[in-house]
Amino acid sequence: xxxxxxxxxxxxxxxxxxxxxxxxxxxxxxxxxxxxxxxxxxxxxxxxxxxxxxxxxxxxxxxxxxxxxxxxxxxxxxxxxxxxxxxxxxxxxxxxxxxxxxxxxxxxxxxxxxxxxxxxxxxxxxxxxxxxxxxxxxxxxxxxxxxxxxxxxxxxxxxxxxxxxxxxxxxxxxxxxxxxxxxxxxxxxxxxxxxxxxxxxxxxxxxxxxxxxxxxxxxxxxxxxxxxxxxxxxxxxxxxxxxxx
Numbered sequence: 237x238x239x240x241x242x243x244x245x246x247x248x249x250x251x252x253x254x255x256x257x258x259x260x261x262x263x264x265x266x267x268x269x270x271x272x273x274x275x276x277x278x279x280x281x282x283x284x285x286x287x288x289x290x291x292x293x294x295x296x297x298x299x300x301x302x303x304x305x306x307x308x309x310x311x312x313x314x315x316x317x318x319x320x321x322x323x324x325x326x327x328x329x330x331x332x333x334x335x336x337x338x339x340x341x342x343x344x345x346x347x348x349x350x351x352x353x354x355x356x357x358x359x360x361x362x363x364x365x366x367x368x369x370x371x372x373x374x375x376x377x378x379x380x381x382x383x384x385x386x387x388x389x390x391x392x393x394x395x396x397x398x399x400x401x402x403x404x405x406x407x408x409x410x411x412x413x414x415x416x417x418x419x420x421x422x423x424x425x426x427x428x429x430x431x432x433x434x435x436x437x438x439x440x441x442x443x444x445x446x447x448x449x450x451x452x453x454x455x456x457x458x459x460x461x462x463x464x465x466x467x468x469x470x471x472x473x474x475x476x477x478x479x480x481x
Contacts, residue, residue: 332388
């Protein structure tokens, strides 16, 4: 009887372990197709893989399957709100919103999980090594060599990263589109942190973005009547969910 009880307990524990383990698709630099890791019970089982040892962890991102569905739904809702706002406007204002909408539509987003992925941190932190339950995707690679300018500006896109260069200098030569915020911009760092940066002549501050950052020029609160602050917040949220390139 005792042997049967012990055997049943061992089977129960091993079965629970199997069901608790996560499956992770890993997109890494130099690989055209993702690798699939099964049986990862905790985060360290993933980020501690030897093949990922040379990765640039500040820009890595991990997303969970159900959260990704939510993030993509939120992106579509945001696009719908911007389309409605464009329909309420005309001329340069409508064109500016349409340009912003096209940029957001081009983003690929995922349900990013907010956890430090640096193996050195994960190894020494019990709370920083959560169990992996379900299906995940990890994007990890080399350090980027550019900064992306985004939003209500004339020439959105990538610019070469230069050490010592600040947000204001990355925006030099850019014309603000109708209704753009001319006093502040936002930096979205590769790890998902955001920072509001003064950029006007009367309040500018020297802030240097990391490589892989996004500099976002949003809507001016004083210009738009349709909740520009909430729209800016939702755009920022979408940018934090962007899949690393």
